[in-house]
Amino acid sequence: QVQLQESGPGLVKPSETLSLTCTVSGGSISSYYWNWIRQPPGKGLEWIGYIYYSRSTSYNPSLKSRVSISVDTSKNQFSLKLNSVTAADTAVYYCATTGNSSARWFDPWGQGTLVTVSS
């Protein structure tokens, strides 16, 4: 069974780049759609984007100019980069998969990692 685990710095300075990694275990990253989703403290869920093993990506238009998702098949990991961050980017960041289609439900999810943007 696929399991996901996020990792990365918990504190990022304003205007810098947020970088997170999601490690996939129990399955190969060379298939499926791999997503990032975030949740500001006390608020709802926002889809950030996905990557498909063929390097195909799709991003939320609200973040498209600042976001990049990549995959490292040798490490069974995919990564998120969000540049020019502000306090509004403070959130719990989750990785999740929609399986072999982009048009499905998210399952499973990682446990999430809190990233705070502050000087």
Add this chain to the structure above:
Amino acid sequence: EIVLTQSPDFQSVTPKEKVTITCRASQSIGSSLHWYQQKPDQSPKLLIKYASQSFSGVPSRFSGSGSGTDFTLTINSLEAEDAATYYCHQSSSLPHTFGQGTKLEIK
């Protein structure tokens, strides 16, 4: 972008009560609507996929219905462990979007 609007935002209910949460889409999404439960400090967990299909391991008191623009999550005979925030999610078109959430408090 498809906007999902849930109602109510908050509901205080007693155990064994029946609860209904609705999710309305800004345009037709067929049956591409999914429901999640999120407890404090946990990641969301899938309850219902494609509007009415129960996900593996989910208690039978959870059920979903609807299609097009109007959807419902029903919890029969509420239990104390059902205290959580519930979200709907559409996968009909990108970007994926979520409802704002419905918080259930158990009295």
